Amino acid sequence: MASTLGLILSFLIFPGLLFTAVGGLATQWVDRKVSALVQWRVRPPWFQPFADILKLLGKEIVIPVGAKRAGFFLAPLAGLAAVGVVSTILWLTNLRGVGFVGDLIGVLYLLTIPSLGIILGASASSNPLASVGASREMKLVLAYELPFVIAIFTAVTKVSPMTLRLDSIIAYQEANGVLLGNASCILAFIVCILVAQAKLTYPPFDIPEAETEIMDGTHMEYSGAALAVIKLQQAMMLFTLPIFFITLFWGGLQFSGWNILYTIVKYLIIVTIIVLIKNTNPRVRIDQAVRFFWGPISLIAVIGMVLAILGF
Amino acid sequence: MGATSWGFKKSLWVFHLNAGACNNCDIEVLDCLCPKFDVERFGIKLVGSVKHADVLLVSGSVPRKVVPELIEAYEQAPKPCAVVALGACGCTGGIFKDGYNFAGPVDKHIPVDAYVPGCPPRPEAIIGAIVKLIGTL
Numbered sequence: 001m002a003s004t005l006g007l008i009l010s011f012l013i014f015p016g017l018l019f020t021a022v023g024g025l026a027t028q029w030v031d032r033k034v035s036a037l038v039q040w041r042v043r044p045p046w047f048q049p050f051a052d053i054l055k056l057l058g059k060e061i062v063i064p065v066g067a068k069r070a071g072f073f074l075a076p077l078a079g080l081a082a083v084g085v086v087s088t089i090l091w092l093t094n095l096r097g098v099g100f101v102g103d104l105i106g107v108l109y110l111l112t113i114p115s116l117g118i119i120l121g122a123s124a125s126s127n128p129l130a131s132v133g134a135s136r137e138m139k140l141v142l143a144y145e146l147p148f149v150i151a152i153f154t155a156v157t158k159v160s161p162m163t164l165r166l167d168s169i170i171a172y173q174e175a176n177g178v179l180l181g182n183a184s185c186i187l188a189f190i191v192c193i194l195v196a197q198a199k200l201t202y203p204p205f206d207i208p209e210a211e212t213e214i215m216d217g218t219h220m221e222y223s224g225a226a227l228a229v230i231k232l233q234q235a236m237m238l239f240t241l242p243i244f245f246i247t248l249f250w251g252g253l254q255f256s257g258w259n260i261l262y263t264i265v266k267y268l269i270i271v272t273i274i275v276l277i278k279n280t281n282p283r284v285r286i287d288q289a290v291r292f293f294w295g296p297i298s299l300i301a302v303i304g305m306v307l308a309i310l311g312f
Numbered sequence: 313m314g315a316t317s318w319g320f321k322k323s324l325w326v327f328h329l330n331a332g333a334c335n336n337c338d339i340e341v342l343d344c345l346c347p348k349f350d351v352e353r354f355g356i357k358l359v360g361s362v363k364h365a366d367v368l369l370v371s372g373s374v375p376r377k378v379v380p381e382l383i384e385a386y387e388q389a390p391k392p393c394a395v396v397a398l399g400a401c402g403c404t405g406g407i408f409k410d411g412y413n414f415a416g417p418v419d420k421h422i423p424v425d426a427y428v429p430g431c432p433p434r435p436e437a438i439i440g441a442i443v444k445l446i447g448t449l
Binding site for chain 1: 314315316317318319320322323347350352353354355359360361363364366388390391392
């Protein structure tokens with residue numbers, strides 16, 4: 001009973017929803033600072049993402065005529081809950097080493113739920129532009145899931161007694177050096193960074209929510225608190241994905257002594273790479289994106305997997 | 313002053329509505345967002361959908377055909393929403409005041425909170441108007 005209550009509190013406060021939300025909004029500030037630096041601008045102050053969410057909570061919610069209210073409101077909430085669960089699993093594994101067989105598979109399928117939530121919510125919006133955004137998001141998910149799964153399983157193959165537990169992968173890296181030191185995992189890491197761009201719908205893959213083409217696409221009809229849920233979900237994904245990649249490829253989060261600084265530096269490097277790719281690329285068309293993920297990126301992921309099987 | 317009204321002052325999302333403008337005011341708005349004047353450091357950013365808007369930036373003298381769309385856009389913006397009439401056309405009709413399809417300046421159809429005169433207004437004037445608008449919110 002006490003451990004169940006402890007798990008629920010872990011999900012709600014630390015390291016679940018509240019902690020990830022605060023961390024995600026702080027990471028969005030890092031995003032805006034790096035963007036401003038590259039564009040020779042001055043960045044907004046550190047509390048800017050928090051002010052955005054607070055403002056959204058104070059606006060009225062305008063519901064379009066003909067929208068299906070259940071799907072419209074519940075789908076983004078499901079996505080938010082899924083990201084919260086992923087973050088809880090990752091942090092509990094890194095902090096306390098608790099896990100279960102197959103929690104890697106759990107994290108993999110939970111990470112697709114935010115995209116599905118966006119698709120459902122956009123389809124329930126009774127707006128043709130939102131449906132266009134939803135169909136683009138569907139195609140994008142189909143495109144990037146294939147190389148993503150291959151890259152994750154490259155890391156699984158590299159770990160010597162093949163395992164699906166995250167804490168075993170971390171333990172293997174503590175014993176044998178980080179997985180990023182192997183050629184196969186470098187290729188898998190590159191694939192994962194590019195898939196992260198698509199998962200976060202950042203340029204060059206922000207096709208579903210293209211501002212100038214389809215007027216914010218998938219979340220066009222959301223306003224007020226419902227939009228705050230979507231923005232929070234995006235912030236939490238930005239916080240969770242680099243931590244997932246550090247856990248898989250870069251040795252996990254270490255909190256002993258100087259390793260805290262080293263962990264923060266690793267995290268900031270991944271976030272900076274994502275933001276730099278975001279700022280230097282235009283948006284691609286959806287067929288170009290699908291061809292990109294099913295063509296060169298899947299090829300790189302398969303080469304990485306073959307190298308891992310061969311032992312490199 | 314609650315947390316949400318503090319947040320409202322610090323992060324204004326602007327939706328730009330072109331109600332029959334010649335585009336000159338719109339280019340000046342773009343100037344405000346570019347690195348030289350950079351209003352994004354105040355939290356102001358341009359949004360693509362009127363449902364995300366806090367400020368409706370209306371430029372142009374309103375021709376007859378735009379009137380229903382102007383009113384509908386104002387009603388779709390979630391309240392609290394401020395309206396800014398941009399340029400001489402938005403304030404009074406400017407040089408198109410005696411045109412055959414001129415259907416009144418912006419404040420004839422929707423309540424306006426700030427007027428920015430000029431043809432086109434300089435980016436400094438637009439920023440000054442936004443600062444005065446934030447002061448009244």
